[in-house]
Amino acid sequence: MKYGIVAFPSKELQDRANTYRKRYDAHYALIPPHMTVLGPFTLEGKEMKEAAAELLEVAAKQKPFELKVMRASTFAPITNAIYLKIEPNDEILGLREALSLDFIKNIEDHQYVPHITIAQKMSDGEHDDIIGQVKMDNFEHTETIDRVHLLYQLEDGPWTVYETFTLSGDE
């Protein structure tokens, strides 16, 4: 089973992202607008319920983090995905690090870039058509994230939330 840990930004930012996702993101129907913190991953030698309980304990010690959207950017030419670039900070990277317990096996191995995807799986033509327009849009936005969610993927692609981890910063 495939899992992920994500943050859903405020409704305001999700609504904003969805005006693009609805038209340009092939994953629009699979999950609301989100910033992946960790994943996709599988669990090794641990059931979901037990893993969730351990992750909850770790997350409770982490502090809320600032989600600062800087601008829209693109992963092209590697892949035709357009995203809202989120400024990395110590809290985001520390949270990711803390949640990377030994039973978590990451499926993809690439450098971590905090972002919210707003368009993907487009042809080169589609991508080049909209990237200029998207880049002119002003996405500057800052908010505080105080919770992340553990999700698992269904057979046909959609993601379901299993647990919510509150970042209460209890030491």
Add this chain to the structure above:
Amino acid sequence: MKYGIVAFPSKELQDRANTYRKRYDAHYALIPPHMTVLGPFTLEGKEMKEAAAELLEVAAKQKPFELKVMRASTFAPITNAIYLKIEPNDEILGLREALSLDFIKNIEDHQYVPHITIAQKMSDGEHDDIIGQVKMDNFEHTETIDRVHLLYQLEDGPWTVYETFTLSGDE
């Protein structure tokens, strides 16, 4: 803002429901397969975060419940929706009652029938075409639900999870 409290059944049952929902449920893209416990509702005089904290406290005192699917049924002729009928029990009804705090204003006023929708917004013809086939399918299934989720609805329809309430039964 519109809210709801729902239970997501096991991945097994969600996958099963989605084989129908993918083809016949106009809300397939808006939310994973679920049983609504309460809602849709609005909050009166209470912010989401505070409301969630109060609901969490109430839910923690509730016990896990048995979700027993009996068979497929239809809401026609009231509406062309086909659903998996869930046997009501004291835990489900008690949970719904307990979560109905005074700041929760239900938007719809109809009798509560625990169910998982698998097809909706069909024409009469479509409905009549598939109801026979669906009714012949054997959906008998029982599982234990130990958590429900507070969701809110985005502008264009999809639902996002805000908080997870564990039904730990602490008295």
